[in-house]
Amino acid sequence: MQNFIVIDNATKKYGDHIGNFNININIKKGETFAIVGPNGAGKTTLIRQILGFIKSDEGTVAINNFNSWINREEIMKFTGYVAGEISLYDDFTGIKFLKLVSKMKKDSDWQFVEKLIKHFDLDASRKIKKMSKGMKQKIAIIAATMNKPAFLVLDEPTSGLDPIMQQKFKELINKLKKEFSTTIIICSHIFEEVINFSDRVGILKKGVLIDEYNVGKTGIKELNKKFKKIFEEEGVL
Numbered sequence: 001m002q003n004f005i006v007i008d009n010a011t012k013k014y015g016d017h018i019g020n021f022n023i024n025i026n027i028k029k030g031e032t033f034a035i036v037g038p039n040g041a042g043k044t045t046l047i048r049q050i051l052g053f054i055k056s057d058e059g060t061v062a063i064n065n066f067n068s069w070i071n072r073e074e075i076m077k078f079t080g081y082v083a084g085e086i087s088l089y090d091d092f093t094g095i096k097f098l099k100l101v102s103k104m105k106k107d108s109d110w111q112f113v114e115k116l117i118k119h120f121d122l123d124a125s126r127k128i129k130k131m132s133k134g135m136k137q138k139i140a141i142i143a144a145t146m147n148k149p150a151f152l153v154l155d156e157p158t159s160g161l162d163p164i165m166q167q168k169f170k171e172l173i174n175k176l177k178k179e180f181s182t183t184i185i186i187c188s189h190i191f192e193e194v195i196n197f198s199d200r201v202g203i204l205k206k207g208v209l210i211d212e213y214n215v216g217k218t219g220i221k222e223l224n225k226k227f228k229k230i231f232e233e234e235g236v237l
């Protein structure tokens, strides 16, 4: 099968060991690839390169054969993105915001939005500025997934959610994978946040992809050990 995502030697330098260096990742359609690494490892920078928000100094990223820097608008048509730092229209109610996003997205399905609001037990009638972090997170997740995107990018998506809602999030991701073959990139500094539904995981340290594993083949227990060791070496535990 052809690769849906090809990250070829992507480099973005902000300084010595700061940024990303010669990243190579291939992801097939329908696969979920997790990027795990400590704070400052370069995860968000890589996501920004992938989405064409910043230009790589070297190398290229292609999504479904579109160059992410040159064809960003084309890519955005079939891509959903939950950013690490969520910014929404504060004066809108949740519903008004979701309606606006739904109008902007070509294939959005309002019935699916209503299902998602129920699924996440969200009171979307409140103004966004009065919402908790978790509620805003739910709005961002619904906005990113309402059109069942072919490609979904998630930057620490469950950081504001309680364990029940994290489970509900996993159910949504599994549905998108199963029913719509969505290709997913998810990044986090929390191993447990991503590992259960990822097919492969890459470990990013100081901007270098130091290891890549097949989750099924290596096993979650073994991966947990490897990841803990890296965090210990970084002195963050």
Ligand SMILES: Nc1ncnc2c1ncn2[C@@H]1O[C@H](COP(=O)(O)OP(=O)(O)OP(=O)(O)O)[C@@H](O)[C@H]1O
Pocket (backbone or CB within 6 Å): 014, 018, 019, 037, 038, 039, 040, 041, 042, 043, 044, 045, 046, 084, 189
């Ligand atoms: N625009 C920028 N200018 C200069 N340095 C930057 C810029 N953006 C990111 N950096 C630096 O690049 C490094 C990687 O940042 P990045 O946000 O990609 O890491 P991360 O792995 O996503 O971390 P976190 O888990 O804390 O979000 C950090 O040292 C950060 O300070």
